[in-house]
Amino acid sequence: MKVLAELMEQIQSRGDLLTILDAKRGDIASTATAYAQAAFGGATVNGLSLPSWHADACTVNPYLGADAVEPFITAARAATPGRGLFVLVRTSNPGGGLFQNLPAPQEPLYCKVADELVQWNAPGVGECGLGDVGAVVGATNPVELAELRARMPQVWFLVPGYGAQGGTAADVRAGYRKDGLGAIVNSSRGVTFSFHPDDPNWQHAIIAAARKAQHELRP
Amino acid sequence: MKVLAELMEQIQSRGDLLTILDAKRGDIASTATAYAQAAFGGATVNGLSLPSWHADACTVNPYLGADAVEPFITAARAATPGRGLFVLVRTSNPGGGLFQNLPAPQEPLYCKVADELVQWNAPGVGECGLGDVGAVVGATNPVELAELRARMPQVWFLVPGYGAQGGTAADVRAGYRKDGLGAIVNSSRGVTFSFHPDDPNWQHAIIAAARKAQHELRP
Numbered sequence: 001m002k003v004l005a006e007l008m009e010q011i012q013s014r015g016d017l018l019t020i021l022d023a024k025r026g027d028i029a030s031t032a033t034a035y036a037q038a039a040f041g042g043a044t045v046n047g048l049s050l051p052s053w054h055a056d057a058c059t060v061n062p063y064l065g066a067d068a069v070e071p072f073i074t075a076a077r078a079a080t081p082g083r084g085l086f087v088l089v090r091t092s093n094p095g096g097g098l099f100q101n102l103p104a105p106q107e108p109l110y111c112k113v114a115d116e117l118v119q120w121n122a123p124g125v126g127e128c129g130l131g132d133v134g135a136v137v138g139a140t141n142p143v144e145l146a147e148l149r150a151r152m153p154q155v156w157f158l159v160p161g162y163g164a165q166g167g168t169a170a171d172v173r174a175g176y177r178k179d180g181l182g183a184i185v186n187s188s189r190g191v192t193f194s195f196h197p198d199d200p201n202w203q204h205a206i207i208a209a210a211r212k213a214q215h216e217l218r219p
Numbered sequence: 220m221k222v223l224a225e226l227m228e229q230i231q232s233r234g235d236l237l238t239i240l241d242a243k244r245g246d247i248a249s250t251a252t253a254y255a256q257a258a259f260g261g262a263t264v265n266g267l268s269l270p271s272w273h274a275d276a277c278t279v280n281p282y283l284g285a286d287a288v289e290p291f292i293t294a295a296r297a298a299t300p301g302r303g304l305f306v307l308v309r310t311s312n313p314g315g316g317l318f319q320n321l322p323a324p325q326e327p328l329y330c331k332v333a334d335e336l337v338q339w340n341a342p343g344v345g346e347c348g349l350g351d352v353g354a355v356v357g358a359t360n361p362v363e364l365a366e367l368r369a370r371m372p373q374v375w376f377l378v379p380g381y382g383a384q385g386g387t388a389a390d391v392r393a394g395y396r397k398d399g400l401g402a403i404v405n406s407s408r409g410v411t412f413s414f415h416p417d418d419p420n421w422q423h424a425i426i427a428a429a430r431k432a433q434h435e436l437r438p
Contacts, residue, residue, distance in 0.1 A: 065318060
């Protein structure tokens with residue numbers, strides 16, 4: 001957590017980068033409110049000011065229902081500047097379909113999560129035509145990705161699964177809107193594990209991996 | 220986290236209490252493994268020994284599928300002494316039914332989660348007839364609680380919703396097996412928020428609230 005705090009501070013001191021805290025929070029009531037306040041704007045309890053990650057966005061697990069999501073929407077919209085969140089809809093891990101793909105009753109469960117998300121997002125849609133409640137949609141199934149893009153035209157997508165998990169630049173294309181906006185493609189292990197632990201020039205490997213991803217993902 | 224660490228240490232130094240870390244973890248792969256190792260037995264990475272909560276059990280969110288649960292089962296069974304987990308099945312919060320109660324396709328989604336859980340639990344069933352992969356099942360709907368008890372006879376239930384959330388001792392009865400075993404009824408706010416912040420004798424209020432719960436829940 002110290003390393004994360006230092007990293008967040010370095011990123012924020014630059015002023016030109018946004019941060020997404022991939023905490024996958026999934027709790028309710030006072031705990032969810034505390035998580036949300038810790039992620040975004042901080043909180044004051046009994047006169048004691050509690051620390052915050054000052055993240056620009058946070059990921060949230062929907063299994064517990066609207067109570068698990070709403071405290072994050074409230075805290076995101078109350079913060080200055082405004083923040084946002086990404087709700088797990090259709091994740092990219094091998095077992096993601098076990099429950100998410102269950103017909104419920106006609107369509108998969110993740111479609112129901114998507115439909116709720118559209119409602120949560122609507123009040124936060126800005127001039128750019130995108131809102132503050134995003135969706136995590138994996139890159140590993142381009143057909144589902146395209147269907148969800150059509151279903152949620154005003155929703156930001158956070159797209160894991162590109163790189164180390166096997167998704168290609170062609171696979172993630174379906175996540176963007178026609179104007180080339182609307183998706184944030186994430187490469188974690190593909191960049192941070194791009195070198196051998198003994199490599200003294202590991203920084204170069206990281207820069208090369210980041211540039212390669214940037215090049216592949218250019219529209 | 221310092222307060223939690225002190226509390227865990229105090230509980231463990233007594234030697235006669237078990238701890239359930241209600242972290243509601245919901246992640247995959249290396250992150251889930253790290254969470255599981257941190258919860259139970261600790262881990263060694265590159266020769267560096269990482270700290271552990273040394274909890275006896277941990278709660279886990281199933282939305283990401285088997286990948287989100289299996290690292291906890293592996294770590295629980297690898298630890299000495301053995302540990303366990305509780306998977307969120309049907310939670311007690313007001314919005315818990317939004318997705319959990321969706322027909323998928325004939326029965327609610329939480330029944331599908333329960334059926335998977337029975338499979339995960341089976342290899343860990345001990346002489347007492349109960350296993351190491353438990354279920355979180357809220358007290359706020361006694362009919363569902365009874366159905367799930369019948370569906371998962373060898374599964375430990377962790378039952379929130381009693382007390383502050385409105386569930387009564389009569390409501391939680393359906394969570395027990397006929398032999399009076401199989402359920403752990405949790406009262407958090409009902410005990411820890413049982414006094415006024417200005418009350419100098421707050422310890423007495425907590426003891427009284429805990430004794431009241433103990434009395435109500437006695438078979």
